[in-house]
Amino acid sequence: MILALVRFQIIFLVLLLPVKAWAQAAAANCTSACGNVKIPFPFGIGEDCSLDGRLTVDCNHSKPYLRSINNLELLDISLIDGSMRINYPVYNICGGADTMFGLKLLTEHTTPFIFSPNRNNFVGIGNCGKFSLLSNDDAPIAECSTTCNQNNDASRFCQKEVVSPLKGFFPTMSTVRECPYSALVERQWLEDNLKNPQDIKNFTHVPVMLDWSLFTIMFDNFEKNKSKSYVNSSICERSACSCFSAVSPTVQCKCLRGFEGNPYLLQGCQDIDECAGNATICGPDNFCENFIGGYSCNSSPRDIKKLKLDMIIIGLSASFGSLFLVIGAWLLYIMIKRRNQIKLKEKHFKQNGGLLLEQRLTTFDGSVDTSKLFNSNELDKATDHFNIDRILGKGGQGTVYKGMLADGRIVAVKKSKVVDKAKLQEFINEVVILSQINHRNVVKLLGCCLETEVPLLVYEFIQNGTLFHYLQEQNEDLPFTWDMRLRIAIEIAGALSYLHSAASIPIYHRDIKTSNILLDDKYKAKVADFGTSRSIPVDDTHLTTKVQGTFGYFDPEYFRSNQFTDKSDVYSFGVVLVELLTGQKPIFSTATEVGISLASYFINSMEENKVCDILDAQVKLGKEEEIMVMANLAIRCLNLQGKQRPTMKQVATELEGIRAPEKINNVHPSAGNLVYWDQELFEAWDGSTFNSDSTPSTDTQPLVI
Secondary structure, three states: OHHHHHHHHHHHHHHOOOOHHHHHHHHHHOOOEEOOEEOOOOOEEOOOOOOOHHHEEEEEOOEEEEHHHOOEEEEEEEOOOOEEEEEEEOEEOOOOOOEEOOEOOOOOOOOOEEEOOOOEEEEEEOOOOEEEEEEOOOOEEEEEEOOOOOOOHHHHEEEEEEOOOEOOEEEEEEOOOOOOEEEEEEHHHHHHHOOOHHHHHHOOEEEEEEEEOOHHHHHHHHHHHOOOOOOOOOOOOOOOEEEEOOOOOOOEEEEOOOEEEOOOOOOOEEEOOOOOOOOOOOOOOOEEEEEOOEEEEEOOHHHHHHHHHHHHHHHHHHHHHHHHHHHHHHHHHHHHHHHHHHHHHHHHHHHOOHHHHHHHHHOOOOOOOOOEEOOHHHHHHHOOOOOHHHEEEEOOOEEEEEEEOOOOOEEEEEEEOOOOHHHHHHHHHHHHHHHHOOOOOEOOEEEEEOOOOOOEEEEEOOOOOEHHHHHHOOEOOEOOOHHHHHHHHHHHHHHHHHHHHHOOOOEEOOOOOHHHEEEOOOOOEEEOOOOOOEEOOOOOOEEEOOOOOEOOOOOHHHHHHOEEEHHHHHHHHHHHHHHHHHOOOOEEOOOOOOOEEHHHHHHHHHHOOOHHHOOOOOHHHOOHHHHHHHHHHHHHHOOOOHHHOOOHHHHHHHHHHHHOHHHOOOOOHHHHOOOOOOHHHHHHHOOOOOOOOOOOEOOOOOOOO
């Protein structure tokens, strides 16, 4: 690369052109314009007026045509940036699809011209058309397509920017409904002159931008005459102009700053007198003095010395004063900002129940470890500023985002809704309850953040969604088999049994449903969403509260008495068992009825010995004895009388024993003592005449996905 560059510089400095007296004579004896178009040297009109035959212009009927590019009309030439504009034909073809025609735009192999990159667009016009611009080696340079909407003119036009320099191309067009048009056109002309791009069809020619360079001409002259000795200076080897080249083969000349004119002529760059006609250029107290290549503003020597001293003093004073002022203002801003941030975080901590959380945790006599408190910046970065693309799900109490902590852990961040003080109790309750729980089938709380405007909870990330989703949208690639359903039922029952009897203080979940059961990467069940849960003192048997839950799941006995017991969770779990068996929603519709309770429908089917008719297809593939044991267990869980229902510990034990052959036929003695549905009672609590002070949640979306 270095040797090639040195060789190029030698050619450039020694052999650029021996044109000292000849160029001056050519400029004096040749015509410099054709019509309204100026033709500056090194271009020329007619023989012996241009630097090279490839730069020769023919003037016919006051219009210039460039010989070396198929006699195309020349619109203008720029010496400043080495560009030119030509009038180029618009092509159209009729009579068939996938028609290709070629045109080698520049007839000379060693040409000083290329189509300007980034200043031309390739356009296509036609209904249902595909337009392609191919280089000489058939490589695609630009492609665009139009749609098949005949009623929309805009849809029949497409364009693509041409970013590659070209010396030739083949436009191809294919269409099925009308004659297509294709053109290469100057982008700026297209934007400035055509309101409707389809008007190109009304032109036979459009402007196209070319770049030109003397490199090819220099090299050819060197190869032809390299045995000769050239002593004349090159065309640009003068003080008023310079020639420059990039690493690519480009040679152009320009006048130096302070000069103007044609740098390709001897003495073509003339000094600009900046002082002439510009009395205010140096202000009212100074005078302008022109010199070759520039100008200066002068005053008396004493005034200049005093002015310099004054300017130094003023400059130093202003600089130091501004510096101290900026530093002081910045430090003050930082201090005020930090102080305000601290106060705002303290305010949010109190508003989000921080004091209440501390109080609740101290009631456990130190038996509960305080969860990790995340700072707001850490969670904001983890969730990409709570980007909507990170949303995993939305629930009645907030929105869950997927995040990645600094240590690489993937987490689920629940951003609570802006709620009143009554809702704040639920949030603090969830933190306190989850901080007590340590069970493999209960979603793990990693920590919380209370210094933001709305409280945040950080959970372990459970990636495979909810049990509700897998029951309602079963995947053929991963069938939800009977064995999987039985295992999940055992895991849920084990988690609830732990909450009811094994935790340090009994915990009632109060919202057991399939949308609150999550599945991890190994499809293990995880009980989630403890926002409505309550811990119960050991000596108490129930919790008196307003009715709260989800239609189709909550206990009818709880509806009547407002007393939530551990058997209320058992009832909700019974509905989950029925969902696992049938694959139906807790409130579903048939061809003849709307809003049917799955629990009542299942009990009626069991009474009429038609339970097989409503079982899910995957369940029917399991062992009949195991299925019937779970079905009878579900019936016992759905008993209207809470005292007749088994405990969650009994439920977990019986489910775990289903796989043991000696326990398959061991039907619980209370299975026959069922109190079936009372229609009047069902209508009272099933939603049609619900009149509780607290409307149950109908949300089926989880807070952790």
